[in-house]
Amino acid sequence: MTTRQFGASVKRNEDARLLAGRAQFVDDVKLPGILHAAFVRSPHAHARIVAIDVTAALARDGVVAVYTAEDLGDYWRPGPVIVPPPPVEGALFNERTQVPLAKGKARHVGEPVALVIATSRYIAEDAAADVTVEWDPLPVAGDLEPAAAPGAPRVHEDLPDNVAARVRQSKGDYAAAATRAHRTVKRRFAYDHGCAQPMETRGVVAQWDAGAERLTVWDTTQAPIAIRNGLAAMLGLSERQVRVVAPFIGGGFGPKIMLFYPDEVLIPWAALKLGRPVKWIEDRAEHFFATTHERGQIHDAEIVLDRDGRILGVKDVFLHDTGAYDPYGLTVPINSQCTLLGPYVIPNYDSTFTAVFTNKPIVTPYRGAGRQHGVFVIERLLDIAARELDIDRAEIRRRNLIPPDAFPYDNQIIYQDFTRLGYDSGDYAPMLAKALDMIGYERFLREEQPRLRAQGKRVGIGVVCYVEGTGIGPYEGAKVQVQTSGTVSLLTGIGTQGQGHFTSFAQIVADQVGVAVSDVEVITGDTDQFYWGAGTFASRGAVVAGNAVNEAALAVRKKILRVASEHFECAEADLVIEDGAVSIAGVPGRRIKLGELAVQANPMRGAVAPGTEPGLEATRYFGPESGATAAGVHAMIVEVDPETMIPSIQKYVVVHDCGTVINPMIVAGQVLGGVAQGIGNAFYEQLAFDAEGQLLNATLADYLLPTALDVPRIELGHTVTPSPLNPLGIKGVGEAGAIPVGPLFAQALEDALELPAKGRELNEIPLSPCRLWELAGSPG
Amino acid sequence: MNVELVRVATTVNGTRHEREVEPRLLLADFIRHELGLTGTHVGCEHGVCGACTILVDGVPMRACLMFAVQANGRALETVEGLAPERDRLHPLQEAFRDAHGLQCGFCTPGILMTMKAFLDENANPGEAEIREALSGNLCRCTGYQHIVDAVKLAAERAR
Numbered sequence: 001m002t003t004r005q006f007g008a009s010v011k012r013n014e015d016a017r018l019l020a021g022r023a024q025f026v027d028d029v030k031l032p033g034i035l036h037a038a039f040v041r042s043p044h045a046h047a048r049i050v051a052i053d054v055t056a057a058l059a060r061d062g063v064v065a066v067y068t069a070e071d072l073g074d075y076w077r078p079g080p081v082i083v084p085p086p087p088v089e090g091a092l093f094n095e096r097t098q099v100p101l102a103k104g105k106a107r108h109v110g111e112p113v114a115l116v117i118a119t120s121r122y123i124a125e126d127a128a129a130d131v132t133v134e135w136d137p138l139p140v141a142g143d144l145e146p147a148a149a150p151g152a153p154r155v156h157e158d159l160p161d162n163v164a165a166r167v168r169q170s171k172g173d174y175a176a177a178a179t180r181a182h183r184t185v186k187r188r189f190a191y192d193h194g195c196a197q198p199m200e201t202r203g204v205v206a207q208w209d210a211g212a213e214r215l216t217v218w219d220t221t222q223a224p225i226a227i228r229n230g231l232a233a234m235l236g237l238s239e240r241q242v243r244v245v246a247p248f249i250g251g252g253f254g255p256k257i258m259l260f261y262p263d264e265v266l267i268p269w270a271a272l273k274l275g276r277p278v279k280w281i282e283d284r285a286e287h288f289f290a291t292t293h294e295r296g297q298i299h300d301a302e303i304v305l306d307r308d309g310r311i312l313g314v315k316d317v318f319l320h321d322t323g324a325y326d327p328y329g330l331t332v333p334i335n336s337q338c339t340l341l342g343p344y345v346i347p348n349y350d351s352t353f354t355a356v357f358t359n360k361p362i363v364t365p366y367r368g369a370g371r372q373h374g375v376f377v378i379e380r381l382l383d384i385a386a387r388e389l390d391i392d393r394a395e396i397r398r399r400n401l402i403p404p405d406a407f408p409y410d411n412q413i414i415y416q417d418f419t420r421l422g423y424d425s426g427d428y429a430p431m432l433a434k435a436l437d438m439i440g441y442e443r444f445l446r447e448e449q450p451r452l453r454a455q456g457k458r459v460g461i462g463v464v465c466y467v468e469g470t471g472i473g474p475y476e477g478a479k480v481q482v483q484t485s486g487t488v489s490l491l492t493g494i495g496t497q498g499q500g501h502f503t504s505f506a507q508i509v510a511d512q513v514g515v516a517v518s519d520v521e522v523i524t525g526d527t528d529q530f531y532w533g534a535g536t537f538a539s540r541g542a543v544v545a546g547n548a549v550n551e552a553a554l555a556v557r558k559k560i561l562r563v564a565s566e567h568f569e570c571a572e573a574d575l576v577i578e579d580g581a582v583s584i585a586g587v588p589g590r591r592i593k594l595g596e597l598a599v600q601a602n603p604m605r606g607a608v609a610p611g612t613e614p615g616l617e618a619t620r621y622f623g624p625e626s627g628a629t630a631a632g633v634h635a636m637i638v639e640v641d642p643e644t645m646i647p648s649i650q651k652y653v654v655v656h657d658c659g660t661v662i663n664p665m666i667v668a669g670q671v672l673g674g675v676a677q678g679i680g681n682a683f684y685e686q687l688a689f690d691a692e693g694q695l696l697n698a699t700l701a702d703y704l705l706p707t708a709l710d711v712p713r714i715e716l717g718h719t720v721t722p723s724p725l726n727p728l729g730i731k732g733v734g735e736a737g738a739i740p741v742g743p744l745f746a747q748a749l750e751d752a753l754e755l756p757a758k759g760r761e762l763n764e765i766p767l768s769p770c771r772l773w774e775l776a777g778s779p780g
Numbered sequence: 781m782n783v784e785l786v787r788v789a790t791t792v793n794g795t796r797h798e799r800e801v802e803p804r805l806l807l808a809d810f811i812r813h814e815l816g817l818t819g820t821h822v823g824c825e826h827g828v829c830g831a832c833t834i835l836v837d838g839v840p841m842r843a844c845l846m847f848a849v850q851a852n853g854r855a856l857e858t859v860e861g862l863a864p865e866r867d868r869l870h871p872l873q874e875a876f877r878d879a880h881g882l883q884c885g886f887c888t889p890g891i892l893m894t895m896k897a898f899l900d901e902n903a904n905p906g907e908a909e910i911r912e913a914l915s916g917n918l919c920r921c922t923g924y925q926h927i928v929d930a931v932k933l934a935a936e937r938a939r
Contacts, residue, residue, distance in 0.1 A: 018885030021819015021859035250886025498884025676923030
């Protein structure tokens with residue numbers, strides 16, 4: 001019997017190409033006669049465009065074209081709303097989406113104003129500097145709170161104020177619960193801007209083949225099919241005339257789905273207009289403005305508890321900074337609103353958010369997609385409540401966890417996927433217990449911390465819990481085909497940015513079709529290969545596409561058995577599929593290779609029975625009724641140097657439940673990478689804007705991504721509660737590591753510096769050595 | 781505008797190349813777009829991320845911080861030169877595959893070149909030394925742990 005591949009740490013199919021430098025990324029696309037693009041971008045956060053003079057740019061040798069908004073004619077139009085607002089009663093949403101090139105005024109630094117096309121990137125950048133724009137600077141709606149205040153400069157002048165959206169959701173009766181409170185904790189929490197910074201910036205290459213009347217676009221997108229559909233509609237082409245390829249993508253983390261970035265609209269248009277291929281590759285400086293941001297929120301939250309520390313209710317009113325436009329609808333703040341409820345029984349909840357336009361780059365989901373903020377608020381409230389009620393931090397969490405017999409658990413409010421927020425399955429208390437055991441919680445508090453403190457060391461511990469809604473719909477599809485060579489191809493519309501789809505999907509197929517994982521050729525992210533799909537986001541790849549792959553592979557397995565039973569003239573039940581061949585159990589020598597069977601399944605002459613489909617091939621789709629809820633607990637022991645306020649993580653553990661695991665090695669990689677981004681978000685990475693909306697740290701020398709010296713070795717523990725919402729029992733894992741690190745840092749650093757004794761708290765993220773120094777007061 | 785072109789003669793992965801280039805052409809662009817060796821990636825163009833790291837006369841350098849003309853007369857090694865043949869990886873590459881030391885793979889060529897030079901100098905490194913040597917290369921996917929494991933594995937296997 002061959003070993004089952006599903007559940008094994010199979011080495012990745014894609015690695016050899018990536019390691020040898022052969023994997024094709026968008027900037028590696030080479031086409032004859034290609035032209036290069038550069039953008040002229042606004043230096044102001046908010047300014048009227050008085051005049052644009054492109055004559056000097058056009059006069060430069062090698063410049064082919066310069067376009068401004070006026071040159072786009074009817075092609076100039078605001079982008080679509082990617083995710084329409086969920087059906088929450090009374091929700092207000094003002095749709096103001098980004099435009100291809102600023103017309104009339106610019107609304108954030110870096111908004112594109114003109115597009116230059118030249119024979120080389122160097123010349124295009126020179127010519128972009130030749131373009132002169134006469135600006136009339138306007139007052140800026142910069143910081144979130146002032147932008148939300150009456151009389152603030154308006155980002156969109158046709159609106160009465162900067163309110164982009166307002167949504168209230170509630171369950172139970174918070175006001176009534178508050179009257180029964182033994183203790184009320186009320187605080188303000190702030191979570192400032194950060195960004196994803198994938199190591200590959202964005203880029204687009206477009207080629208119009210006039211002979212074939214077909215457009216091919218290579219795009220660093222996480223959603224090639226949606227880009228294909230939108231481009232075809234905008235350009236007046238049929239979808240069959242447009243091919244969008246998302247080849248190897250150098251990290252995505254959310255911002256690589258925007259539908260549409262201005263460049264995604266303009267580069268294909270320019271290629272069509274000029275009849276020559278055009279390439280634009282974002283540089284890192286542009287990336288800080290031309291690619292979306294996340295995070296900025298301010299919460300005024302309160303929690304009411306009974307004498308034993310059981311939560312009676314939570315009330316939260318928060319502001320969400322959506323930047324200059326709101327193409328992603330309510331996704332980020334809705335996630336914050338929903339994820340605040342966490343793994344806890346919170347019978348009464350009243351949450352209202354106001355999304356606010358500011359003169360800053362656009363905010364869209366970045367790994368975690370708003371969940372960080374909700375988790376930060378509830379975890380901090382519990383820390384403070386525990387202290388005030390004199391209950392241990394881990395114990396107050398344990399007391400409030402949803403019990404295992406309460407699943408499926410209905411949270412009664414509406415989630416980002418338009419369905420009621422429910423948790424499909426889970427068992428949280430054992431995860432908490434396991435994490436506490438792994439970190440040595442009791443022993444640390446009882447023995448080590450007093451001992452180390454006596455030596456003058458500032459050491460603290462933290463433990464936080466979270467849930468993550470994953471694997472939302474609508475659907476994905478997959479096509480599995482046994483090729484005549486005997487290898488198996490798997491096509492799916494979902495693209496990959498490093499998550500290992502070439503391997504985990506191949507593992508599913510390998511088991512069903514009886515071939516080696518390395519004999520499954522996975523093709524993703526090419527709209528000519530697979531027509532349908534939504535995209536890679538919301539930790540949904542393995543859940544949604546994985547189950548579609550499984551269904552398609554099962555259907556192919558059935559076809560293999562049927563064709564082989566005809567070939568051998570035996571019952572299907574007597575057949576065994578393994579090692580790339582079908583044989584009759586117990587009859588040596590009666591064996592046919594899958595490739596030969598594939599040839600037989602595609603007869604070139606003669607007649608077939610009515611209804612016969614050719615080949616050993618099947619296409620299936622999978623759409624879950626709602627998302628699967630993953631969960632986890634992170635714990636950390638940290639030491640802080642009281643002079644430099646630089647933390648040194650002594651021990652970090654993650655216990656995680658993502659349902660059934662396809663490939664433990666890949667899951668571990670996802671969690672470890674997520675934690676690293678969480679550490680960056682918690683302590684190193686902050687987009688520092690001044691009051692004029694200027695970003696002050698737009699280089700990687702100033703916006704600090706964590707290095708190998710900042711991210712510790714992380715110990716992983718797993719528990720498994722399979723999801724009942726899909727046949728494979730999978731829950732998503734992509735975002736989990738990144739979500740709870742902010743409150744973990746706040747809690748552990750507070751403990752290390754004994755801040756509560758000084759009446760000080762850490763109620764904001766990101767922190768930094770300077771900010772920690774300020775918040776901690778004197779180091780003494 | 782007529783720019784005077786400058787001759788660059790360099791050896792890349794053992795093959796000699798001669799080109800006439802603009803003096804301002806970055807070495808990273810020369811390698812990728814003039815020579816077509818696109819395994820070297822450009823992540824930041826300001827010398828921080830390390831994705832474009834190549835070996836110049838055996839020493840790791842950032843191809844985005846050098847002009848092509850500065851490579852004149854020098855021997856360069858890029859990721860394409862690591863594997864001895866198409867179907868066989870270099871032991872360091874093999875260790876990265878075995879330890880899951882890469883996810884999206886964009887930063888990987890620069891990390892491989894940095895770690896190759898590091899292991900050439902220090903065949904028996906501890907974890908702290910590996911992390912120190914790795915700290916000039918940014919990776920946004922892995923959290924570094926599996927990269928450290930891969931480098932350790934490669935060192936162990938070489939012993």
